[in-house]
Amino acid sequence: MAEIVSGLASPIVQLGEWLWIPVKRGLSYMIHYKKNIQSLKLQVGKLEAMKNGYQEIVRAVQTNGKDVKPEIQIWLQDANKAIADATQLNNEAEEAAKNCITGNLRWRYSLGKKVMKKKVALNKLQEEGKFESISVPVMRPIEIESTMSTNGFQAFAATRQAMDQVMKALKDDKVTVIGVYGMGGVGKTTMVKNVGVQACKDGLFDHVIMAVFTQNPNLMKIQGQLSDMLGLKLQEETELGRACRLRNRIQRAKRTLIILDDIWNTLLDLISIGIPNHTELQGCNSKVLLTTRRLNVCHAMESHVKIPLNVLSEGDSWNLFVKKAGRSFESAAFNNIARKVARECAGLPIALIAVARALGDKDIDEWKEAARQLEMSRPANLEDEGDVLRCIKLSYDYLKGEDAKSCFLLCSLFPEDGKIPIQDLFNYWFGNGLFRDGKTLEEARARAHSVIKYLKASSLLLDGERKEYVRMHDVIRDMAISIAYSEQGHEFLVKAGWELEDWPNDVDEGCSAISLKSNCICKLPEELVCPRLRILVIDDNLKLKKISEAFFRSLNALRVLDLSSTCISSLPSSLNLLTNLQTLHLDSCWSLKDISVLRELTKLEILSLKDSRFEELPKEIGNLASLRLLDFAGNTMIQRVPSNVISRLSRLEELYMQGSFGNFGSRIEGAGEETNVGFNELTCLSYLSNLTVQIHSAECIPENVGFHPNWEKFYILIKSQTIPLHKVEYYDFSTSYGSRILALDTTINNLPSWFNSAVTERAKKIVYKECRGLINIIEEYAIERLHELMSLHVESCHQMRSLMNYTATNLVPNKLVFKNLEELCVSNMNELKELCVGDLPDGSLGNLTLLEVKKCHAFANALLQSNLLEKLESLEVLIVDGMKSLEYVFQSDGLKPEQTVMGKCREMKLEDLPALRNIWNGPAQHATFHNLKILTVAWCMKLKNIFTADMSRCLSQLEELWLSECDCLETIIGPSEGTLNSKIILPQLNYLSLQCLPRFKSFYSGASTDVECPSMEHLYVHYCPEYLISTSDFNSRKEVQVNADQQVLFGPRKIKASYSMTRETPTLIDDGYAWKNCGQDEIPGSDHPRIYYRCIHKFNNDCQATKEVQKFRDDPPMYETTYFGIHTCRARPNYI
Template sequence: MTSETKPNHPLIVIEIRPRHKTFSKSVPVEAKEDPGMEIVSSVLQVGELLWNPVKRNVGYLVHYKRHIQSLEVLVEKLETTKNDYQRSVDAALMNGDEVRSEVQKWLKDAEKAIIDAKRLNNEAGENKTCLGGCCPNLKWRYTLSKRAVNETEELNKIKEEKRFETVSLQVRRPVEFESTMSTGDFEAFEATRQAMDGVMKALKDDNITVIGVHGMGGIGKTTMVKHVGVQACKDKLFDHVIMAVISQNPNLVKIQQQLAEMLALNLNEQTEIARAARLKERIMRGKKILIILDDIWRTIDLSRIGIPDHCELQNCNSKVLLTTRIWNVCHAMKSQEKIHLDILSEEDSWALFVKKANRSFESTNLCDIARKVARECGGLPIALIAVARALGDKDLEEWREAARRLEMSQTTNLDDEEDVFRCIKLSYDYLKGNDAKSFFLLCCLFPEDSDIQIEDLLKYGFGKGLFRDANSMQDARSTAHLVAKYLKACSLVLDGEQDGCVRMHDVIRDMAMRIASSGDGQGFFVKAGCHLKDWPTNSLEDYSAISLMGNEICNLPDELVCPKLQILLLQSNFEVQEIPEDFFKSPNALRVFDISSTEISSLPSSFNLLTKLQTLHLDRCQSITDVSILGELKKLEVLSLRESGIEELPEEIGHLTNLRMLDLTMSTYIATIPSKVISQLSKLEELYMQLSFADWGKKVEGEDDKTNASFDELISLSSLNILKVDISDAECLPKNVGFLRNWVNFDICISRDPVHRSMNVHLSKNIVTPYSRALFLDTSINTLPDWFNTTVTERVEKIIYLEPRSLTDILVEYDHGKLHGLKFLHLQECREMVTLINTVTRVPNKPVLESLEELHVFCWDCLQQLCIGELLPGSLGNLKFLEVEQCEGVAEALVPSNLLQRLQNLEVLIVCATGIDYIFKSQGLEQGETVLTKLGEMKLENLPELTNIWNGPSQPDMFHNLKSLTISKCKKLKTLFTFAVAQCLRQLEELWVEECHSLDKLFGLSEGFIVQDYEIIFRQLKNLALQSLSSLTSVSAGSARLLFPSLEYLHVLDCPRFLTSTSDFHSKMQVQLNNEQHFLFLRKRYTCFMRKFHLSFLFHCIFSISFKGNG
């Protein structure tokens, strides 16, 4: 080839001699003076500049596979990171926190980058060719490889940006007053209506900032102002209504906390002044706030709480509504409007009395006597209700006797409290049995307005000698709950805020203390929660019960001189550091002693003089390490050492041969239990040891010649009814036993991981339905000994599998464990199973899991299907709750037809973070077959591949009971349902759809469906929320007419293409658009629902707590 014919292209030169790009560096300096060499050097420098981009371009072809593979690896890593952050974000949202905007942006950027990268990888998988398939398509490869490099750089950039210490701001939203306040069976009689009208009028007067409601105790002030608060919210007089109970002994810290919590304000300041300043600042900068202060007994300085003064309240359009028994308090608190709540008129009193007596008064004689009794109640609702319920089922003679006693007990004292006392005393006298009366009086030992755990009343009552007719502690517990229910029916106690608790109205509590003090030697000295810093100076010799719980006492007296004392309650005096050595030296009759939550470091030598003690609580006394002296308390029956600091259960505990209950729950320091200690507790009925000791039968650490107590010792306890215990390994269980025990209740955790054991304790407290026989396993049932399966697994109601070793087939577990009574099943990280139920490889000859009510499947990546094969009728027939989360391997339909037709009683469905295309698939069902007729709640979240909720022909009456539907982050979903399915949603009340970016219609067409003049009526839909739906244009496709006659609230946010107005929904109600407070209330209520049922949320929270705690 001649020089004339050579193509004049730098590519050829550089390709032939690429190394010459560095040639100029080796040329001597003097050579640069040669003009010819200068030209060569210049050419080479230009070639070097041109080579780099060309080399990069060539590299796109040469390294095509490497670039694609690198991108795949990076996508997988980034997706894992994104999913981790997403789970943290979901947990934060469930907790009511606000997600950081930078985190939200990062998640969106990561999601987009991952989608783009996956699309590129899919294109690369197509393997395009040219020249009839003989050669790879180089242009296509070049383009793809270049894009892969760019995508890789983008992913690396996003990956580097993910340095977030926290994903959320713990911004709490104000609590909606309506959602927290229950006014009970409120009935506004004439006196109440007049007072309410006065209050509502004053609330609308801009010149009034402080309103006082006064009236005698038990007249209904609290109930009325709660109702006023609810009405003020409905009338939009205020943006927030907050409330605190002041009581006889005001606790400023507690009052501030009550108000702050309702404003979603964190008060972290340590001093009272700083807390008050912070609360005041929040009230001043907030919107209109109504502050209700209930039950004020004397003048208090509102500025010490943090409540603005009169002028400041006016400036921020806020008001104070207070209640008190005393008019002078209203005056001293500068109430501009003082409203008296009067007693009920005679006719209103009679109407209330008849209603609460729940009987007919047709007999003239009975009616006359009953009216006389009602008059004796003085028009006080609390007295009328108590007496009516006490006498409701009594005969004529007992009514006459009651009327006589009320009349005889009248005094010349004009104090209104005397009327109340006579009525409450009458109700008390009519209580059936001494146990009910003593149980009632025990309630007044607790602080005013506090929740009282029935379990505490049981233990104290048991120590005092109640429930002795019960055959066991469990029978006594049942009786205690029945008595509590009976007292509630008699209106002598109220429901507590927490489950398993009761409360006492302050008037009833005052009367109970008077009753308790009226008997010889039965006096109660109660100063619970009164901020006492010193031991009382009163003479306490004649009291049978002393309650000083919840104070700030630092020092106990050197000697307790109380010869009649039976109950001493000193718990939650956090500053008490010691019990003096001679404290119990003087004779006493002490049977119940509680000194929990104190800093005492030892028990005094005089402790062994408590020879009559039957109930002892030393919970949360972390400084005590030696409790060997307890072995002297031979009559002790209930011993609670929850969350104690002891490291070894002393041998002396074995001397407590009358012990019936031992509680060591969460005493995490216990590492040693000597042999033959527990086996000596021959009368033990209940043993609680969760999250304490777990190494049964293992060598004591550091002492090779000593062995811990074996599990055989528990089996030897013939009276044991309740067993809650941890076992570190299935090997700790004996292979054979001489006896089979019939434990009534048990909760046994077998796990090598202490974090898992911690989860079990917390889950036991949080699960809505408490199952009395539970098992937590990190292994399979077939690894457990036969005696254990007979005693435990065949009777178990709840099983949680967490990272179980050797679990390969749930039907094998079902058969081996004979799990016919199983009601609750949780499976997590079952790495050796790809299918939950497989009836192809193992064909059952009868229904399986027939009693199961709740099924939770969580964090199980290798799971592909819930069910393969046919299920016999009756299988899963009682399943009410199904939750599937973080099972990304599940594809196509979550609930295919073979499973769908068995879920006839399903009520709640939660599906999150799975790879499914459909929720339900109906192919295979017979036409007209009824399914999902009881499903009431459905939540679908973070389902990136979901294209349809229902796939296949619709069925009659499906979804006809669905009331609440939430759909979030389903990016491929284009419509929720077809019209054929939508017409089944007759009971739907709430619909919440957010972050479904492909969704263009809520309801769409199905093939062959004619919509001309078609009409669907959603009769029950009240709340509709549409948020962050970028493609949504309308509610429905075509010309179908959708009617929402009951729609009250419509929330539309970040839906730029959605132009539908409120009138288009054809509601008969006045639709409120974007009422933020209402939808915050809905989200809060929904969060509460999820916290109850969403087990994976609990696992997230518990794991986080456990991880931090062990960090």
């Protein structure tokens, strides 16, 4: 029995054990739930560490251009999936704990089972991940901070401006190559290094690499610099092989910023280095940032954005200078000397640092000597002189061609900090023998302008205040003078602007150029012995009244002479000995009456007599057979230009006489039958290409001429009275419109047919001013078909009632009119009521980009009716000013339902329109201002809002909004008829100016939460007493900056706007209105009372405007003025 029981018990026990195993396992899922979760987290951590390690190895393999084994890629994919699944389980457990369901045994069992399975899978992956075939050493990329040290970097205003532009370009997906150019030593390298560090910190790039170029770059060395920073080991022996590896590595790496510093060579091929092309860079989210001294290098490198790095401002220069000098300048005298030295460094950081460090521990006498030598254009004997001038000298040495070098050196003839007239430069250059390979002066001038652009791009010349001028920094000029003084063949003596009273004693016989411009010299040597002298410039010496007869006797080599702005009354006879003279300037020599001595200068090619005072152009001028340019513009005293003088100048190419003689063909008083030059004499000059002239009457133009001229550039003014040169308008040959200009006070049909053929039909700009008989501009177009006309001005033609009346012309039906016109300006037309009557053919005015209408007070309804509005498909700028009766700018009634207009308008200025009720009249769906960037509205007294809510939806590009002096303006965006308030979004609005808007209450008539201006950054508010300001109303992503002189609290709390001004007494606080003091109160906690004012028109006009003035600071005095109420007295201030 026992054996039987024993036999039965054994299998039962085995069965029990077999059944217990899953039960035990299930109980373990529930009992050891928390322990298993913690174990899983540990396994995930181990596997993640393994995965990260292998990813580093994979990156290293790919870095060196090798392929990764497929099983490794599969294992990494499996590991990523397993880690994600395990993380999800952990998240489920944490969520259950939060919801208090972990006590649910069924739930514990289910999750515990999943956890155990995942632990097994993780263990298996760890075992499978023990790869032995990968033994590639990891070359880690060099950290950017270790190579791009920016210690001591100080972002000045100029640097910040350039950096902001670079950072913006780095964020632009369409840009892959960015060029930064600037003068040597201005801080380009330091700036781009800082950009690299900042871009990496901002997460724009994963890698920032940099290579420095030289004049003769070694490509293999550059490739080595870039590869080292990428952690790439280049083993190829050829440049091509290394370039392929580097290019492949950059593409695989993704998000790489490649900085190429100090590029000189325009022929450099980035692909030959190993830089991917534009498409490849976009594909791997990488960019190239290069620096150079030349703009043309940026062009050659196909930079999408070209950013100049300018010199420092005077304030920033001084701060840097003091910091690097490491001392304080205790006395006023020492401080003044130090500032003078700092100014001589012209804002160049490298010059400022070098000079400051060299002089830092010197006494005041040595500072004075350095200042004197810098001012005298001779570098002081500084210990580190090379650091100051080496980069500038290098830029000069690298200039291509002797012409560019000679041109650069001749720029140093002009005074320090002076503007350099480009025309004078050209005359000097050409006279000195430059640009002689062209056939005409115009070709030579084009070459000269190319050199100027080249010098600007090389950062050796700078733009002037106006386009007719260039500038040269003092330090650059010092370098040029130093080179010209020392180099063989140049030997310049330049003392321009030194305030010299006597002729300098250090004039050497070997000088090739002498410049004593802008001094006070009153006496010249009896004879100047400089047999090699080619250029003598002594203009702007107003005390110089006489030149000795023998002065020019030994200057036979002289080619350029400038005696302008002197008080000489006669020219010495020795001037005739200058048989090689090519260029002569006698501008503004008001005491000079007789120039007949010039008759012997048979090689003279350029003669400039601008703004002179002689009464007659002497007959002897006709002997100058080689003369190619004659300029006597602005000579209002001239009465006689004898016939057969100008016509004998058979080689003349350019004649400038605007603002001068204009009485062509008239009889010379006291000379019998002798007459002045006839206009037909100008037409027979076969080489004449450039002509500027004033003609007193159309009757001076002959009916017929024997030779039809081919003037390429002209400015011809037909007007009865002589106009001084500085008041001559419209003349600018450097613009597209300015190359061919006709200004007249008569109609075209009063001009001879040959003149219309040679001038009128070819004019690019026509100005009708005070034109008698002008009724309809379309009739003028019908007469001569002004196909080339690009700019049309109509002024003070008071007989016109409509500018273009298409219904009253003889034009061929459907013939386009003004199809090439780009600019139309209409002003001071007292009777003008309409711009266009009738429907112009489709395509007419299709290229008009600028429309300006001013002071045409007869306009009563809308300026742009639908018949004209639909033609202005290219209009970009609209200016409307001084229209007293105008009620609307746009009238859209008459447009087809699907038509839209003003889609290209980017700027609109509406000023002094006191009757304007609305900007737009008619259905709003026609208005598409989606390119409008700048809007200015001022002195529009009846205007209550600028846009309706419907119109505001097309303002996606609006960046600046300027509103002022609109007494009834309440909101910028008002409600649309028949619609509920909706959300207003102006995504690009950055600047908002609100000035003198007494009834202005809100940006939008709806709720403030319905307005979004995410780019709003600048807000200016001045006298808007009803405006409750809160910067939060704009819902901007940026911090809104408010004008500094406005004492306003911003944020959730809203208060009425006030503003403060610094004045000595409260009575001097002048805001343009008249106020009366009506008492004051003592203010607790303040030493000064609050003074109350009311408008003086309170009683006679019931004006309710008041203000309070509170002094809150003594030194300097500062008053806070708070305005209340609205001026109803109409005593508006006159703001400029």
